[in-house]
Amino acid sequence: MDHSLTAQPPRFDITPHQIDQVVTKFYAKVRADSVLGPVFAAHVPEDGWPAHEAKIASFWRNAILYERSYDGNPMQKHMAARDVHGEHFPHWLALFDTVLAAELQPQTALAFSTLAHRIARGLRMGVEDLRAPVGAPPSL
Template structure:
C-alpha cells in the first residue's frame, strides 16, 4: 500500500526545481564554495537530491541516505547557512510552481532545514548558551 503524495507535483517539476536551485547554489558567494568542496559530480548530486525530494513528497522510497550525517561529516556546514539556502529555494519554488504547491514544498523544506540546523548547533556549529 502506497501513501498519497503530500501535495500534487510531477517528477519533471521536482527535477526542474532541483536543477535551477543548484545552478544558483554554485553561483552563491557563501554556499557555492561549501558545496563545491564536497560535490565533484553535480548531475549525480542533483539526481540524489531529486530522489530525496521524491521520497519526502511522493513517498517513492527512491532515496537511501542520511542527510544529518552527511551535513555533519562535511565539517564546513553551519546552522546559519540554511537561511540563504532556504531563501534561494523559496525563490525557485515561487518561479517554477503554483503558489499552492510552492507553499506546501516550502513548508516541508523549512521543517527539514530547521531540523538540520538544530542538529548542527549541537555539533559545533555555534556555541550554546549556558
C-alpha cells in the same frame, strides 16, 4: 494484493519532473552563489553535479511522493561537512524559496517550502548542536 489501494498519497500535488526541475534550477543558483557556492564546491566536484542533483531529487521524491528511491542520511552528511554552519540554512532556504516561486504554482510552492523549512530546521539544529561547546544547552 492491489498495491494502488495501499500506496500513500503524495504530500501535495507535484510531479517527479517538477521536483527534478526545482532541484536543477536550485543548484544552478547555488553554484553561482557567493556564500553557498564555495561550501558545495568543497563537497561536490564539478563532474559530480549530475549525480548530486539526482540524489537530492530522489530525496525530495521520497519525502513528497513516497517513492522509496532515496538511500542516504541527510543529517549525517550535513553534520560531517565541517564547513556547513547554522547560518547557511536561512540563505539556502531563501534561494530555494526563490526557485519554488518561479517554477511552481503558489499552492505547490508553499507546500514544498513548508516541508523544506521543517527539514532544514532539524538539520540546522543537528549542525549547531554538534558544534556547540561541551555542556551548552541544545538549540531548540
